[in-house]
Amino acid sequence: xxxxxxxxxxxxxxxxxxxxxxxxxxxxxxxxxxxxxxxxxxxxxxxxxxxxxxxxxxxxxxxxxxxxxxxxxxxxxxxxxxxxxxxxxxxxxxxxxxxxxxxxxxxxxxxxxxxxxxxxxxxxxxxxxxxxxxxxxxxxxxxxxxxxxxxxxxxxxxxxxxxxxxxxxxxxxxxxxxxxxxxx
Amino acid sequence: xxxxxxxxxxxxxxxxxxxxxxxxxxxxxxxxxxxxxxxxxxxxxxxxxxxxxxxxxxxxxxxxxxxxxxxxxxxxxxxxxxxxxxxxxxxxxxxxxxxxxxxxxxxxxxxxxxxxxxxxxxxxxxxxxxxxxxxxxxxxxxxxxxxxxxxxxxxxxxxxxxxxxxxxxxxxxxxxxxxxxxxxxxxxxxxxxxxxxxxxxxxxxxxxxxxxxxxxxxxxxxxxxxxxxxxxxxxxxxxxxxxxxxxxxxxxxxxxxxxxxxxxxxxxxxxxxxxxxxxxxxxxxxxxxxxxxxxx
Numbered sequence: 001x002x003x004x005x006x007x008x009x010x011x012x013x014x015x016x017x018x019x020x021x022x023x024x025x026x027x028x029x030x031x032x033x034x035x036x037x038x039x040x041x042x043x044x045x046x047x048x049x050x051x052x053x054x055x056x057x058x059x060x061x062x063x064x065x066x067x068x069x070x071x072x073x074x075x076x077x078x079x080x081x082x083x084x085x086x087x088x089x090x091x092x093x094x095x096x097x098x099x100x101x102x103x104x105x106x107x108x109x110x111x112x113x114x115x116x117x118x119x120x121x122x123x124x125x126x127x128x129x130x131x132x133x134x135x136x137x138x139x140x141x142x143x144x145x146x147x148x149x150x151x152x153x154x155x156x157x158x159x160x161x162x163x164x165x166x167x168x169x170x171x172x173x174x175x176x177x178x179x180x181x182x183x184x
Numbered sequence: 185x186x187x188x189x190x191x192x193x194x195x196x197x198x199x200x201x202x203x204x205x206x207x208x209x210x211x212x213x214x215x216x217x218x219x220x221x222x223x224x225x226x227x228x229x230x231x232x233x234x235x236x237x238x239x240x241x242x243x244x245x246x247x248x249x250x251x252x253x254x255x256x257x258x259x260x261x262x263x264x265x266x267x268x269x270x271x272x273x274x275x276x277x278x279x280x281x282x283x284x285x286x287x288x289x290x291x292x293x294x295x296x297x298x299x300x301x302x303x304x305x306x307x308x309x310x311x312x313x314x315x316x317x318x319x320x321x322x323x324x325x326x327x328x329x330x331x332x333x334x335x336x337x338x339x340x341x342x343x344x345x346x347x348x349x350x351x352x353x354x355x356x357x358x359x360x361x362x363x364x365x366x367x368x369x370x371x372x373x374x375x376x377x378x379x380x381x382x383x384x385x386x387x388x389x390x391x392x393x394x395x396x397x398x399x400x401x402x403x404x405x406x407x408x409x410x411x412x413x414x415x416x417x418x419x420x421x422x423x424x425x426x427x428x429x430x431x432x433x434x435x436x437x438x439x440x441x442x443x444x445x446x447x448x449x450x451x452x453x454x455x456x457x458x459x460x461x462x463x464x465x466x467x468x469x470x471x472x473x474x475x476x477x478x479x480x
Binding site for chain 2: 002087163
């Protein structure tokens with residue numbers, strides 16, 4: 001093996017290494033709404049970080065709880081202190097994998113449905129989680145959106161007795177992520 | 185070392201790199217995210233410690249109302265129902281055009297005065313990517329006495345009716361349950377009672393809150409006020425001790441205090457009762473806040 005061959009092999013290896021293609025965002029959006037007859041409480045966060053590894057189909061998303069903005073007066077304080085206890089549990093994470101990634105073309109700009117399964121960790125509680133996600137590719141940017149319902153009992157979030165009729169047991173959550181390819 | 189050996193070691197290094205990177209996508213993402221700025225929440229339950237403002241502010245688009253009462257001296261005994269008959273009160277409304285700026289307007293029954301204030305947030309306690317040890321706000325209050333003066337020749341001059349309070353509110357939340365506030369204060373009164381009374385006064389306030397349980401705290405507030413040189417009246421430093429309770433929308437404060445005014449100039453410069461002699465009264469605040477429109 002001469003030096004030129006060695007150089008070629010190294011370049012090929014580096015290229016292979018680089019082809020563990022990843023997509024990422026730090027400005028993903030998540031929105032939640034608690035609907036009761038008494039009051040609607042909603043909040044949004046546009047600092048969701050997510051990373052997607054194309055070769056393995058793995059996806060990780062991290063939501064900083066304190067980055068939620070709640071328009072209702074004093075609601076952010078209650079959200080952080082009483083419900084999410086964000087000092088103790090500063091972030092929610094989802095770690096999972098697309099199960100049928102090989103069936104779709106991630107370069108297609110058509111909306112395709114994918115199943116993701118993994119573990120959602122929220123308020124210090126880890127729960128297995130399966131979710132349908134719509135993905136599409138818009139000029140190299142990969143968007144994923146999904147809507148889900150989260151039962152706050154599942155995650156050990158308790159509502160004080162005196163406001164029971166003002167906080168929904170099942171909260172609607174919408175997630176919109178637009179991931180860009182990570183440049184090596 | 186032969187090229188083949190170099191090649192093998194390179195393959196090993198690269199494969200180890202790529203395996204570890206794939207194994208911990210989360211770590212990789214965390215690394216990309218870097219450190220966030222974490223702001224402190226709920227240094228005090230309401231916008232007031234007890235009498236005085238705290239570093240808390242009404243959030244953007246919020247409109248806050250505050251009703252404050254102080255009864256007469258407990259010493260007045262059963263004849264005045266321990267002060268119940270001689271209540272003074274303040275009604276105040278405030279608005280937050282942006283998160284860091286509040287404006288307020290109030291009416292107090294003491295000297296039938298109107299007051300306007302503006303409160304700016306200068307710094308917010310945070311950790312993480314940006315470390316700021318304290319929250320700091322600036323409070324500027326102008327108060328106008330609208331009652332008839334005893335000396336009728338003085339009546340028509342607006343300037344004589346005005347007094348001003350400027351405060352720097354410096355607070356820090358220590359851990360989950362305890363917060364303290366330091367409040368350097370400067371008061372200017374255009375008109376004072378006697379020649380011996382000072383037009384300009386400095387004061388230094390100490391406020392503290394301890395959260396006993398969720399939504400329930402014990403608060404205390406003390407001001408050292410520059411001594412007047414008055415032979416006729418003896419002034420005391422205002423001290424207030426009480427509890428604060430919060431519901432989903434309201435904050436209630438119930439306290440005992442020796443101060444007999446409600447707005448800043450009144451309770452700081454005109455406290456004539458001695459707390460240590462038990463010359464105290466009961467004070468009660470209700471604060472509530474509504475949201476005018478939702479943040480986009």
